Amino acid sequence: MKTIYLSTILLSVIMLFSACHKRQELDYFEGYENYDRTVGVDGKEMVFLRNYGDDTYKDDTILKLDFLPGAVDTTIIINFYEYYNETVMYNIYNDFDIFPTSKFFYILPFYEFENNNDSTSDYKLDTHVSIDFNYPVNTTFFIDTSYFAGLESTDVLYRIKIPRDGEWDDNIWTEFNNQGYPNGFSKADLDFLIDGKWNEADGYLGTVYPSMVNWEEVPSYWINTENQSVTFSMNSTDYMYVICYDASKKKRLVKH
């Protein structure tokens, strides 16, 4: 009797063991490539996502960059930034009837290197990495409709030059965070470029008067009011962009 009982127990152990043998399958997501901001000579479509949501590849896109094969000569990491200073823009509103419908945005190429989080590193990281793309990069920027009222077809896409190292008597500084990684351009330098106090003719802070001397309309772009985006070609990393309602162009009525 005991032998039968023990045999049953042994059989149960073996069955339990067999049942547990199969490993639970993981529910992996696929497609890191869609979420990777590294691009090489093979090109790729790069998609930046907003922070809210669940990092899923769906409707929260900020920026699409379509790099054709050969557009860049080596592997680079693209950082993307948005910037907006209400105080600086105040003078632009008053003097030039320009009303932004997006933040300023720009990309900042970044070469990864060893020990980049080492504060004792001798690498010079704080200069603007300027890259001319071999082929235009088709760019689509989606505005944040939770922050701005929304695009209209009469809005204007402007670009503002980001000078190369020494090009306008000085260098725009790249800030780094506590981890040793790029954290966008110096906000003061961006302000001076936006309000024209740093320009090609006068140099860095060569004038104290705000102007739109650095602003120019992007030669060709397409505003899509349905998905609240603007599409244009980016030829280099030397510009920041902003979408505005421009009253001086009288493209639509506005009450002050």
Add this chain to the structure above:
Amino acid sequence: MTVILMIISINTVYGQKKKSKDKILHFGASVFYSKPSMDLGEDEDGFEFHFANEQNETIKSYYSWDDKSTSKFPIYPKVYLQLDYGNHLFFRFDMYALWFSNNMRLRNSVDAGDFYSAYSSSENSSNNTDYSNFGYNNLKINWFFIGNSLTAGYVFLKTKSLQPYVVGGFSLMYLNKFGSADEASERSYRTSIIFNSIDTYKLITFYPVIGMGIKYRGVSFEFTYQFSENIDTGGLVFVEDNYIYTTNYSSISIFNFSMNVNLLSNNRNKNKLN
């Protein structure tokens, strides 16, 4: 029920005088305390991800654990069959379960303050102030193993009530479940990508086992140690814009302290005589 079975066992078998060639088969149950300690691979083999989000987040493997292992109640179950062969020698086959969590440390390119302010304002977590849910610089990993051991033991001091013994053998562990803890679910897409790279632990791992213990009739207390270096299948992980073949784990060592109780016992020689 356990106590009744134990009393029956002790009365029926241990009340008898044991002969030198007796073969007694025991079915027993154990509870054991375990503290696994896992070592990771070399740092240069680590993965690296450049996520295209607003924080321009770069995640690198750090290759260390915040803590060896954690479990709310690190006591685990085991059942076994043990054959006593004479007064000194015994053989034991057991099955056990072992589960624990640990935190894999990561390097994050974003400053903690920026990271938390960005994600704590997210729609999904507007009411959530527990920043650990976003996995800033660590990922909590859940492990669940089913294990089998086959060990042989030698008992000393056969005339004494308290009998020390040594055991040795081998163990096989089956990685039954492996995944992220719920705490990281706020960043499930990112988390799953990282897990995809660290899921290189072998499905079945082999461990030599050594240990020692002391027993009194049907009850024994035992220390065992099992160790293995051959635990990683190696796999493709994403490093510097390429998938490379590498390994994530170098070794695991497990200390166990168990209390074993023989619940049912059967004298095989006696049955033959009957």
